[in-house]
Amino acid sequence: MTALPTTTTAAVLVAQGAPLEIHELEIPPLKEGQVLVSIAHSGICHTQLGEVRGKRGPDPWLPHCLGHEGGGTVLAIGPGVTRVAAGDRVVVSWIRGPGMAAPGAIYQAAGLGKVNSGPANTFMTTSVVAENRLTALPPDFPLDVAALLGCAVPTGAGTVLKTAGAKAGESLAVFGLGGVGLSAMIAGVYAGCAPIIAVDVVAAKLDVARRLGATHVVDASRTDAAAAVREITGGKGVAVAIEAAGAPKAMESAYAATLVAGGRTVLAGNLPHQATITIDPFPLLLGRKLLGGGGDSAPAEDIPRYIEAHQVGRMPLEGLISHRFGLEDINRAMDMLERGEVTRAIVSMTGDR
Ligand SMILES: [Zn+2]
Numbered sequence: 115m116t117a118l119p120t121t122t123t124a125a126v127l128v129a130q131g132a133p134l135e136i137h138e139l140e141i142p143p144l145k146e147g148q149v150l151v152s153i154a155h156s157g158i159c160h161t162q163l164g165e166v167r168g169k170r171g172p173d174p175w176l177p178h179c180l181g182h183e184g185g186g187t188v189l190a191i192g193p194g195v196t197r198v199a200a201g202d203r204v205v206v207s208w209i210r211g212p213g214m215a216a217p218g219a220i221y222q223a224a225g226l227g228k229v230n231s232g233p234a235n236t237f238m239t240t241s242v243v244a245e246n247r248l249t250a251l252p253p254d255f256p257l258d259v260a261a262l263l264g265c266a267v268p269t270g271a272g273t274v275l276k277t278a279g280a281k282a283g284e285s286l287a288v289f290g291l292g293g294v295g296l297s298a299m300i301a302g303v304y305a306g307c308a309p310i311i312a313v314d315v316v317a318a319k320l321d322v323a324r325r326l327g328a329t330h331v332v333d334a335s336r337t338d339a340a341a342a343v344r345e346i347t348g349g350k351g352v353a354v355a356i357e358a359a360g361a362p363k364a365m366e367s368a369y370a371a372t373l374v375a376g377g378r379t380v381l382a383g384n385l386p387h388q389a390t391i392t393i394d395p396f397p398l399l400l401g402r403k404l405l406g407g408g409g410d411s412a413p414a415e416d417i418p419r420y421i422e423a424h425q426v427g428r429m430p431l432e433g434l435i436s437h438r439f440g441l442e443d444i445n446r447a448m449d450m451l452e453r454g455e456v457t458r459a460i461v462s463m464t465g466d467r
Contacts, residue, residue, distance in 0.1 A: 118150065118189055118190055119141065119152075119239075120140065120141055121138050121139060121141060121240075122138075122139050122141055122238045122239050122240040123136060123138055123139075123238065123239045123441065123463075124136070124139050124229070124237060124239070125179075125180065125181075125237040125238070125441060125444045126139075126180075126223070126226065126229055127165060127166055127173075127176060127177060127178055127179075127180055128176065128177045129176065130165075130166070130167070130168030130176070131167060133166075133445040133448075134166060134237070134444055134445055134448070136442060137223045137225075137229070138223065139179075139221035139222065139229055139238070140223070141219070141221065141242065142220060142222075142242070144190060144191070144192030144193075145192055145193075145216060145217075145219075146193045146194045147192060147215060147216030147245050147246075148192040148195070148216045148219065148245070149188055149195055149198060149204075149242070149244070149245055149248060150188070150190040150192075150240065150241075150242060151184075151186040151187065151188055151189065151206060151240065151242075152187045152188075152239070152463075153184045153186040153206065153236050153239060153241050153463050154261075154464050155184060155257050155258045155260070155461065155462050155463070156181045156236035156237055156261055156460070156461045156463070157183040157184070157236075157261045157264065157266060157293065157458055157460060157461075158444070158447055158448065158451055158458075158459045158460075159182075159183065159265055159294070159451075159458075160383075160384045160451070161265075162180050162182070162237075162448070163448055163452055165180060169387055170387055171387045176230075177226050177229050178230040178231060178232075179218075179221070179231035179232070179241075180237045181236035181461075182206075182207070182208035182234055182235065182236060182264065182265055183207060183208070183236060183262070183263075183264025183265035183266065184205075184236030184241070184260075184261050184264055185203070185204070185205060185251075185256075185257030185258060185259070185260025185261040185263075185264075186203070186204060186206060186236075186241070186257060186260075187201065187202070187203055187204070187257075188200050188201060188202045188204055189240065191245075192216070194214050194245075195213070195214060196213075197212065197213045197248070198213075198245065198248050198250050202250045202251070203251040203252075203253060203257060203260065204248045204251060204260070205251060205260045205263045205413075206234050206236050206241070206243050206247060206248060206261075206264055207247055207249065207263070207264035207265060207413060208232070208233075208234050208264070208265060209247070209408070209411050210246050210247065210413075211247070211249060211412070211413035211414050213244075213245035213246040213248065215245075215246050216245065216246075217244075218235070219231050233246075233247050234247035234264075236261070237444060238441075238463070239463045249263070249414070249417045249418075251421065252421065255421060255425075256432070258460050258462070259432055261460060262293065262297070262431050262434055262435070262458060263431075265293075265294075266293030266294050266297050266458055267293075267297045267420055267429075267431060268409050268411035268413065268417065268420070269294050269408050269411070270294040270295060270296065270299075270300075270356075271297050271300065271301035271304075271409065271420060272301075272408070272409020272410050272411045272416065273294075273358075273380040273382050273407075273409050274286065274298045274301040274302050274305065274307075274356060274380075275305060276410040276411070276416075277380050277405050277407055278405065280302060280305050280307050280353070281305065281306075281307075282305060282307070283307070283308060284307050284308075284353035285307065285308065285309055285311070285352040285354070286298075286299075286310050286352060286353070286354045286355075286356070287311040287312075287313060287343045287352040287355045287368070287371055288302070288311070288312055288328075288355075288356045288358065289314075289334070289339065289356065289357045289358065289364040289368045290313070290314060290357060290359025290360065290361070290364055291312055291313075291314040291316075291322065291358075292359075292451075292457055293458035294358040294382055295356065295358035296322065296323065296326060296433070296434050296457055296458070297434060298356040298382075299312055299326060299328060300327070300429050300430065300431065300434075302327075302354075303326070304423055304429055307354070309329040309346060309347070310327060310329050311328065311329070311343050312324070312328035312330070313331070313339045313367070314331075314333070314334065314359070315333065315334050315454070316454050316455075317333065319454075320332075320333060322433065322457055325433065326433050334363075334364070338367075339371070340366075340368075340370035343355070343367075343371035344371055350373055351372050351373040351374065351377055352371055352372055352377065353372075353373055353376070353377055353378070354372070354377070354380070355368040355369070355371050355372045355377070355380070356380050356382060357380065357381045357383050358383050360384045361385075362385060362390070362391045365381050365383065365385075365391045366392060368381070369381075369393050370393075370394075374397045374401065374402050375400060375401045375402075376403075377397075377403070378402075378403045378405060379402070379403070379405065380405045380406065381404070381405070381406045382406070382409070434458040435458050435460050436457040436458060436459065437455075437459045437460070438459070438460050438462055439459060439460070439462070441461055441462075447459045
């Protein structure tokens with residue numbers, strides 16, 4: 115048996131508005147409900163970008179660890195843990211599932227003192243994770259795709275399959291083609307939605323959407339996206355519109371592009387703290403539904419379904435990954451995400467898939 119690591123290399127948020135700093139942290143002993151996980155890959159999403167840039171309001175937890183979607187391997191379990199065992203491949207997710215809850219670990223670093231963490235942080239080589247933020251994977255499942263199952267896929271696919279309850283034959287439009295938006299689109303293909311209209315302001319992302327099954331694409335930098343989507347659907351609007359751009363204009367367009375009778379608009383993007391949108395509420399009286407949320411995921415049921423769909427080729431999730439970085443390049447990955455240049459960036463702690 116190899117000795118367990120006693121330290122972890124982590125990207126730590128020390129001050130809002132400043133780049134993440136790489137620090138060596140001492141790992142505390144595992145408490146009840148905690149699991150030690152070797153993280154192979156982590157995704158990066160707008161939640162972390164907002165935290166780093168200070169767009170999510172004051173942060174009382176500084177300095178702290180970050181990242182909330184990862185794929186890794188269990189190294190050891192704390193008292194009371196029963197759902198995973200050493201050697202299991204796991205999805206690490208911010209979304210709460212079955213199993214024990216546990217507080218975030220408090221690490222120690224030279225020069226920083228105490229470093230806080232949440233129940234599931236992934237911008238680090240080894241992480242203490244609460245059992246209820248882990249889902250066990252089949253032994254051969256790729257850990258980079260696993261990272262996507264921690265946030266992008268349950269959020270994006272959940273908005274289509276669960277929040278909106280999209281059915282085969284219903285029309286779907288997705289506004290914003292990052293990891294969440296493309297996951298929503300892949301779920302629409304999986305559910306048999308048609309047509310599937312992909313909307314973004316970046317031409318390269320529209321190309322990715324076409325490859326992953328969009329029947330139509332709309333470049334919102336050149337045209338009124340709501341009008342274009344309505345035109346594709348014969349003037350009626352789509353049955354389901356998903357907003358995953360995190361932009362007020364995209365939210366307003368998604369709402370305006372939805373069928374009046376029975377259409378569902380789901381707002382899934384993150385807006386800057388205290389930003390607002392303007393909509394015409396009249397269609398709500400006539401049956402249009404405006405919904406929100408993070409995909410209504412139940413990891414114990416949903417993640418196995420996505421795993422199976424991926425394994426039989428019905429959810430080509432690796433198509434979400436546009437860029438790969440080492441942990442030392444995480445600030446460059448953040449900058450590219452901010453400029454809209456990535457669909458999903460993966461940060462890799464090891465070379466393993
Ligand atoms: Zn996320």
